[in-house]
Amino acid sequence: MLGFVPPLPQQPGRPPSSGHMIVCGDDALARRLAVELRFIYGERVTLLLPPGRDANNPETPLTQRGRAAALFGRMSAAMNRAGNGNGTTGGSGDTNAGVEAVRIMEAPEPSDDVLEEAGIDRAAALALVYDDDERNIRAALTARRLNPRLRLVIRLYNRKLGQHLEELLDQAAAVAMPGIDPALLDASTTVLSDADTAAPALAATALTGSSKVIQAEGLLLRAAERPPPGPGEHADPGLCTLALLSSTTNDPAGAEGSDSSGDEAPQLLPDERAVAETTGRGTVVLEAISRADPDRPATRMGGRGAPLAQIFSRRLRWSALGFALAALALVVASLLTTKDTALHSAYLTLLDLLGMNDPAEGAPAARQIIQILSGIAGLLLLPLLIAAVLEAFGTLRTASSLRRPPRGLSGHVVLLGLGKIGTRVLVRLRELDIPVVVVEEDPEARGIPLARSMHVPTVIGDVTQEGVLEAAKIRRAHALLALTSIDTTNLEATLYARSVKPDLRVALRLYDDEFATAVYRTLRTAHPQALTRSRSVSHLAAPSFAVAMMGRQILGAVPVERKVMLFAALEVAGHPQLEGHTVEQAFRAGAWRVLAIDATPPADRNPDLAALPPFDPEGDATPPPSGLVWDLHPGYVLRAQDRVVIAATRRGLAELLRRQRSAVPGR
Numbered sequence: 001m002l003g004f005v006p007p008l009p010q011q012p013g014r015p016p017s018s019g020h021m022i023v024c025g026d027d028a029l030a031r032r033l034a035v036e037l038r039f040i041y042g043e044r045v046t047l048l049l050p051p052g053r054d055a056n057n058p059e060t061p062l063t064q065r066g067r068a069a070a071l072f073g074r075m076s077a078a079m080n081r082a083g084n085g086n087g088t089t090g091g092s093g094d095t096n097a098g099v100e101a102v103r104i105m106e107a108p109e110p111s112d113d114v115l116e117e118a119g120i121d122r123a124a125a126l127a128l129v130y131d132d133d134e135r136n137i138r139a140a141l142t143a144r145r146l147n148p149r150l151r152l153v154i155r156l157y158n159r160k161l162g163q164h165l166e167e168l169l170d171q172a173a174a175v176a177m178p179g180i181d182p183a184l185l186d187a188s189t190t191v192l193s194d195a196d197t198a199a200p201a202l203a204a205t206a207l208t209g210s211s212k213v214i215q216a217e218g219l220l221l222r223a224a225e226r227p228p229p230g231p232g233e234h235a236d237p238g239l240c241t242l243a244l245l246s247s248t249t250n251d252p253a254g255a256e257g258s259d260s261s262g263d264e265a266p267q268l269l270p271d272e273r274a275v276a277e278t279t280g281r282g283t284v285v286l287e288a289i290s291r292a293d294p295d296r297p298a299t300r301m302g303g304r305g306a307p308l309a310q311i312f313s314r315r316l317r318w319s320a321l322g323f324a325l326a327a328l329a330l331v332v333a334s335l336l337t338t339k340d341t342a343l344h345s346a347y348l349t350l351l352d353l354l355g356m357n358d359p360a361e362g363a364p365a366a367r368q369i370i371q372i373l374s375g376i377a378g379l380l381l382l383p384l385l386i387a388a389v390l391e392a393f394g395t396l397r398t399a400s401s402l403r404r405p406p407r408g409l410s411g412h413v414v415l416l417g418l419g420k421i422g423t424r425v426l427v428r429l430r431e432l433d434i435p436v437v438v439v440e441e442d443p444e445a446r447g448i449p450l451a452r453s454m455h456v457p458t459v460i461g462d463v464t465q466e467g468v469l470e471a472a473k474i475r476r477a478h479a480l481l482a483l484t485s486i487d488t489t490n491l492e493a494t495l496y497a498r499s500v501k502p503d504l505r506v507a508l509r510l511y512d513d514e515f516a517t518a519v520y521r522t523l524r525t526a527h528p529q530a531l532t533r534s535r536s537v538s539h540l541a542a543p544s545f546a547v548a549m550m551g552r553q554i555l556g557a558v559p560v561e562r563k564v565m566l567f568a569a570l571e572v573a574g575h576p577q578l579e580g581h582t583v584e585q586a587f588r589a590g591a592w593r594v595l596a597i598d599a600t601p602p603a604d605r606n607p608d609l610a611a612l613p614p615f616d617p618e619g620d621a622t623p624p625p626s627g628l629v630w631d632l633h634p635g636y637v638l639r640a641q642d643r644v645v646i647a648a649t650r651r652g653l654a655e656l657l658r659r660q661r662s663a664v665p666g667r
Contacts, residue, residue, distance in 0.1 A: 020124065022046045023127045025131075026131055029538040032539060033549075043549075046123075048110060105118060127545060128152070137154075140152055152188065153549050155191075155192060156191050163191070169188070201557075203434075205481070221595075224285060239630065241286075242286055243284040245281050269589060284560055337364070349370070403457045405472060406457065413481060416440075417440065417482070419446055422440075437456075437459065439461065463484070463492075464493065464496075469496060478505060481507050506523070517562075539562075540557060543557050546650075552570065565648070567646070570646055571643050572644060576659055579638060583633065583634050591651070595644075
């Protein structure tokens with residue numbers, strides 16, 4: 001762990017200093033982001049929260065300010081222990097240092113007056129992470145008008161709207177600052193979604209041998225978890241080993257990757273010696289790199305139209321098959337007895353079935369018997385046709401309704417909750433062709449139209465009520481993802497599901513980190529043979545927002561148990577630990593590692609590595625080759641004009657940025 005002593009805290013009530021950062025939000029992501037900026041990057045932060053209830057009244061829930069103060073107090077104590085190494089408080093010794101580390105303001109809306117009081121004119125960056133897209137957009141437009149040079153990081157769920165908003169705000173910044181560096185302009189506005197950031201990690205927890213995918217310039221980088229090698233086996237390091245998982249194989253109650261795990265905690269970016277000396281631990285490796293397919297169609301469960309098997313019931317289909325076989329037998333009998341042609345025999349049999357033929361008077365006895373049998377069979381055709389019409393009408397009428405889980409379904413994932421996070425996770429699971437059954441209490445939830453269009457089986461009901469999880473076939477499910485917005489609901493559903501199927505794979509979405517750790521330990525102790533994971537969306541998403549606040553491009557965040565590893569694009573210029581060093585010398589175990597170099601000339605580079613490079617599909621059927629070089633020679637010397645893709649811990653990336661600011665005047 002890279003520890004450092006943060007700068008002196010900003011006292012509440014004092015005006016913020018120049019270059020500080022402002023975070024505006026109304027949920028756990030805002031508090032977590034403020035913690036990330038203050039205690040990881042050492043920035044001065046003003047946190048703007050909506051007003052809450054009286055924190056002095058013990059009968060009311062803790063306010064937003066109270067939650068923030070408690071979180072800052074825990075982080076301040078942890079940082080002081082890390083800085084002093086003896087567990088004592090550092091700095092001034094003020095017991096309220098945790099509260100004072102971040103300037104907390106309360107206001108119902110980020111209006112002009114409120115932002116000016118927060119110091120918007122002197123701020124370096126502003127994060128708008130309210131849960132309401134409209135409020136974030138309105139505040140972003142106001143902030144850009146008050147300070148055109150401000151770096152904006154905006155939380156939006158609507159991707160398409162986010163792209164348009166980013167272009168608009170960048171254009172406003174370009175007009176206000178003519179001749180601005182294109183790289184700085186590209187970082188002036190960043191639109192992110194916590195749902196998109198956390199969804200891959202949450203979806204991966206439902207899969208055995210789960211992998212995480214990061215996209216860079218049209219290439220897909222996959223980081224995969226691998227189990228520990230058996231006796232006499234050697235683990236395949238892939239392209240490189242990114243992390244060693246915690247050693248909890250023989251300790252069901254071991255803490256999953258928390259900082260308090262000691263030697264059992266996961267090791268991020270270990271060196272070759274640590275990998276060779278470690279036994280009994282799983283690994284996270286850089287497994288493969290493949291090209292992204294921009295033309296891949298969206299995956300659906302059931303195709304574009306309603307299949308025949310869904311229009312007509314199995315009983316009706318078997319009845320139709322029996323009638324067809326009976327008609328065929330009559331045609332063969334007529335052919336054998338009358339010595340007529342096959343076509344004429346089939347024609348006469350069809351007329352007999354439909355009751356349209358004349359009586360076979362004077363015909364041979366065989367012909368008369370066949371006509372009587374055909375008439376009887378024709379009587380059976382009428383109810384069969386009526387049943388087919390009724391079933392087809394009922395199916396088409398309910399084609400836009402939600403599907404029920406099929407009877408023989410097994411090995412699927414049960415997903416609880418179709419809010420912002422659950423909807424993104426559903427899309428991710430369907431992209432991986434994983435069968436899913438959704439459980440949602442609100443029939444008007446955000447993700448219900450998507451589940452309907454993708455023909456995903458859905459159960460409407462309260463998951464805490466008896467029979468709801470059974471309707472989702474929980475007994476035959478492979479995994480459970482409890483992603484509702486209520487911690488107790490997720491916990492109750494998990495406990496009930498485990499009582500039904502003790503070895504069920506479970507991932508819970510929990511807001512409070514300490515509560516999540518306690519739940520994880522208890523469930524792992526009670527069910528040591530089952531995989532249990534607890535995840536916090538704010539904990540997964542905050543590092544990406546923090547990196548964007550620092551003006552750097554984040555390609556993705558990979559959770560390693562309860563820690564987070566970041567993939568970022570950096571210009572080598574201004575980084576004394578990178579510039580002029582070889583790839584091998586630039587590697588810092590536990591901090592950062594250079595994975596790729598952008599060999600494209602600086603003038604031709606794509607500013608956004610996370611996007612597919614532009615190309616004309618009519619002129620060329622394949623995208624142009626990426627300029628990223630992944631198979632790096634350890635002796636390659638990094639130059640100032642190079643751009644690199646690195647994997648880094650949060651503290652490692654913070655150290656790189658601090659060293660860059662101290663090395664380059666004016667930063």
